[in-house]
Amino acid sequence: MLNDKENTYLAKWLNDDLSFEELEELKQLPEYNEYKKIVDGLTYFKAPPFDVQPSLATTLGKIYRPKEAKVINLKPVVYTIAAAASIILIIGIFFNKVTYTTNQGEQLAVVLPDGSSVDLNASSTLTHQRFFWSSNRKINLLGEAHFKVSTGTNFTVTTKLGKIEVLGTQFNIKDRTNEFIVDCYEGKVKVSTYDNQQKVLQKGEGVFLKNNQLTEETVSGNEPMWKKGESIFNSVPLKNVLDELERQYKVVFKRNQIDQKQLFTGGFNYQDLTIALESVLVPMGVDYVVNGSNISLSAQ
Missing domain, CATH: 2.60.120.1440 (Jelly Rolls)
Structure with missing residues (x-):
């Protein structure tokens, strides 16, 4: 049975939203080849062409045609049931997660x-x-x-x-x-x-x-500070604060020249990157150079 993480990966795969790392992790599953066959097969699903007038004529002809006795071949019925079950299974696997x-x-x-x-x-x-x-x-x-x-x-x-x-x-x-x-x-x-x-x-x-x-x-207040556009930290490793800055400002820090284990108490807002950087880095004795979305950090 698929676990929740695998379900999420499969849904993202169908949506063409799976990252390279997630795909590599999915490939390690013993069922990967079977999943791939199903996903590859889904790419060939295509609705048949539909012409309204001929279809209407055919339907009316069937309505007014005298009924005839029929001999039912059970094998196609069995195949149809099996196909329907397969479709339900595919829906259950791939579309039951939001x-x-x-x-x-x-x-x-x-x-x-x-x-x-x-x-x-x-x-x-x-x-x-x-x-x-x-x-x-x-x-x-x-x-x-x-x-x-x-x-x-x-x-x-x-x-x-x-x-x-x-x-x-x-x-x-x-x-x-x-x-x-x-x-x-x-x-x-x-x-x-x-x-x-x-x-x-x-x-x-x-x-x-x-x-x-x-x-x-x-806990004070009636909602978290991030909903008000601010992150607050109390004796948290600097690494965690830099991670949050990256999430909120779409930047990447080059950090290998600083000590990320030192503890930070304070906060930053989500409105102004320069003010946010000053709020975090100046008290920690860290210099920075901004080059687009890349920010290089060094000890003072």
């Missing part, structure tokens, strides 16, 4: 089938089941998103580092390469890591993963 993705510098507002809303931050991906959503409200998230969940059956968000079960309505999840943060703004959420650590958060409470331990923090 995926939303944001690029660098983009944010996206998503409305789920039950009326729940999700705001995706930059460089994030959200995937959910297309069919029977009301009885299976499960989300897969890569990146960062803010959720406002409508009442209903259980609502679960799965990330690389943990799972969030909704007991209330409004919360934010940040799951990046080396960050996992969940903040609750309304109601309750239950946070679980894959090594069985659990925390139930209420309004104004949050947790983040530090040294593989869920650590509690206090």
Whole structure:
């Protein structure tokens, strides 16, 4: 059975949106050759030409033609059923997942089938089941998103580092390469890591993963700062801050001449790159040179 990641890759493959790295990962699956045959075959699907007048004449002729006894050949029927089953299987594999993705510098507002809303931050991906959503409200998230969940059956968000079960309505999840943060703004959420650590958060409470331990923090305001166009950090490695700058401003840092492990406390806005760079790099004693979208960093 396909896992959620493979489902996402297959959907992106059909949409011609699969990156080189993702395709290489998909090729490692033992079922890859079978998937390729199906995808290659789909490229040849073409609707037959349709001429209205001859078709209408044929249909009317059949309506007024006397009915005749028929001998039914069961073999074509069996083939037809098998073909229909195959089509249903293909639809189930390739079209039962809905995926939303944001690029660098983009944010996206998503409305789920039950009326729940999700705001995706930059460089994030959200995937959910297309069919029977009301009885299976499960989300897969890569990146960062803010959720406002409508009442209903259980609502679960799965990330690389943990799972969030909704007991209330409004919360934010940040799951990046080396960050996992969940903040609750309304109601309750239950946070679980894959090594069985659990925390139930209420309004104004949050947790983040530090040294593989869920650590509690206090949450202020009624929504995350990124929705107001600003990122805030508290004793976070400089690498994480530079990663976020890249996501929000579509830039690439050359970092090999600086210490990215030093901790940064502060923030930057999303409106002005120069102000953002000054806000982060000057306090850290880092010089920079901007060349288009490439920014070279060096220690002062």
